[in-house]
Amino acid sequence: KAGVTQTPRYLIKTRGQQVTLSCSPISGHRSVSWYQQTPGQGLQFLFEYFSETQRNKGNFPGRFSGRQFSNSRSEMNVSTLELGDSALYLCASSIPRDSGNTIYFGEGSWLTVV
Amino acid sequence: DAKTTQPNSMESNEEEPVHLPCNHSTISGTDYIHWYRQLPSQGPEYVIHGLTSNVNNRMASLAIAEDRKSSTLILHRATLRDAAVYYCILDSYLNYGQNFVFGPGTRLSVLP
Numbered sequence: 001k002a003g004v005t006q007t008p009r010y011l012i013k014t015r016g017q018q019v020t021l022s023c024s025p026i027s028g029h030r031s032v033s034w035y036q037q038t039p040g041q042g043l044q045f046l047f048e049y050f051s052e053t054q055r056n057k058g059n060f061p062g063r064f065s066g067r068q069f070s071n072s073r074s075e076m077n078v079s080t081l082e083l084g085d086s087a088l089y090l091c092a093s094s095i096p097r098d099s100g101n102t103i104y105f106g107e108g109s110w111l112t113v114v
Numbered sequence: 115d116a117k118t119t120q121p122n123s124m125e126s127n128e129e130e131p132v133h134l135p136c137n138h139s140t141i142s143g144t145d146y147i148h149w150y151r152q153l154p155s156q157g158p159e160y161v162i163h164g165l166t167s168n169v170n171n172r173m174a175s176l177a178i179a180e181d182r183k184s185s186t187l188i189l190h191r192a193t194l195r196d197a198a199v200y201y202c203i204l205d206s207y208l209n210y211g212q213n214f215v216f217g218p219g220t221r222l223s224v225l226p
Contacts, residue, residue, distance in 0.1 A: 004157075033212040043158070043201075043216035056213045090157050094212055101146065101205055103212050105157035 002027065004106035006091050012112045018079040021109045025072050025093030032074040033103065034066060037088040046089075049074055078111075086113045117141070118202045123221040126192045134187040134220055136202030141182050144206040148214070149176065149187045151198040158201065158216075161187065165207075197224045 005024040013019050025032050033048035033056075045058040049068035066076040072093075078085055088110055092103040119137040126132040138147065146165050150158040162169055162176045164185075169176040175188040189196055201219040205212075 031212055033214075035214075035216075042218055045213050045215070048212045058213070092157075092212065101207060101209060101212060102148070102160055102163060103214065104160060105150075108157045 004091055004093050004104055006089075006106040006109050008109060009107065010110045010112075012114060013081050014114055015081055015083060017081050018077060019081060019111060020075055020077045021089055021091075021111075023074045023076075023091030023093075023106060025074070025091075026104055029093035029095055029104075030072050031094045031103075032068055032072060033092045033094075034074070034076050035090040035092065035105075036060075037090060037108070038084075038086070043090070046076065081113045083113050085111065087111060117204050117215065118217055120200070120202055120217060120220045122218065123223070125223045125225060126189075126196075127225050128194060129191050132189040132192045132196070132222065132224075134189075134200050134202075134222065135184065136186070137184045138202070138204055139183045141204055142206060144208050145204040146207055147176065147178060147182075147185050148201075148203040148205060149174070150201045150203065151196075152201070152219070153195075153198045161200070192222075192224045194224050194226060197222055 007022045031050045034046040037043045048056040052068045063079045068074045088108045090108045092105045094103040148163040149161040152158045164176045177186045199219040203214050
């Protein structure tokens with residue numbers, strides 16, 4: 001079974017631009033969550049989607065948004081990029097409440113803002 | 115805020131067992147204990163999880179204290195590939211959404 005796939009793996013953007021990251025969950029998984037990882041803040045939860053609805057949201061500004069499609073694929077968008085948005089963005093998928101809500105992460109998208 | 119406490123770093127020799135501790139004194143009755151690890155430049159990888167009783171899988175064993183206020187991840191024979199940051203996470207099975215709270219984890223070094 002293919003794992004969680006994230007694209008692109010690496011990208012460089014300029015301050016003020018916007019970026020869209022994509023995530024394809026494991027087949028059959030309907031919950032997709034996003035995390036940001038930085039050296040200073042560690043791994044932080046961004047938001048989670050299930051059946052195209054956002055169910056949970058972390059403490060991030062409105063510049064960070066996401067959506068989920070009917071095939072469970074998800075995208076996240078960051079607008080008006082700031083230098084501090086440089087991070088590894090991780091997507092995870094799961095079958096909710098499946099013996100403990102185990103989540104499976106992708107390899108991540110490395111975003112550098114210059 | 116993370117609800118678990120782990121040592122910042124640990125060292126082990128290759129082919130020896132490793133015991134990674136985690137304290138979670140405020141655990142609730144509905145909290146699962148999850149362990150993930152993250153190798154350099156990769157996303158976190160699921161290791162094991164449990165609720166009340168000890169668990170074993172091909173990667174590791176999870177020993178849960180009787181009062182559930184602490185747990186230990188056991189790697190039976192450490193290899194160089196086990197060098198990673200290990201995260202201990204609590205998550206209630208009542209949560210409908212995924213909102214894992216990651217602490218800084220334990221950085222495990224494995225010496226050849």
